[in-house]
Amino acid sequence: MHVNPFKPPIRGRDVVVYKKNKAVLIKQFVGWEGDALVLRQLNPARELKVPRDEVGDCHLIVGVNQDG
Template sequence: MFSSHKDLPVLGRAQGGDNGNLTIEENPIDWTFRPADLQGVQGAFAVFVTGDSMAPKYKDQDLAYIHPTTSPRKGRFVLIETAEHKGLIKQFVKWEGETLCLRQFNPDRLLYFKRSEIRQIMLVIGSLDA
């Protein structure tokens, strides 16, 4: 169930590939309906997915809903923002000490990031097909 009015900001686009470029805008680039899981969640937002590295789960132009404070769990999908302000949507695998391990679907491979390279990691709670 979604809210009855568009009150969830769309704050940018998240690149699907490993050379992601997430730009979280200060001002929304659009507004969308808030899903039930984000009702009352301060700081929640959505981003448009670009690229096909996570297809068929997330496809180009899908709208991904982001919960900014829920911790990721193995197998769930996350939006990470790197220290260089690049953004990626990937599947969370695990933390190995100070290293974050994520899975990409296309091509299927694991990606590794040092904790110091990560600015934020946020849970993707769902999406709306483009």
């Protein structure tokens, strides 16, 4: 998986979210809603809200190498 830490997240695109508690999420970026990062999970389908103060970084996924 390739991420670009310098590109802002784009709605509808996949992102890697690094939480301050060291957890990592790979989800679809929906946007910011007040003080929460809104993400979409595809299976099972649901929306997640992560409080802004729990988010360390959010990086756009720009490519995936599925060889091997």
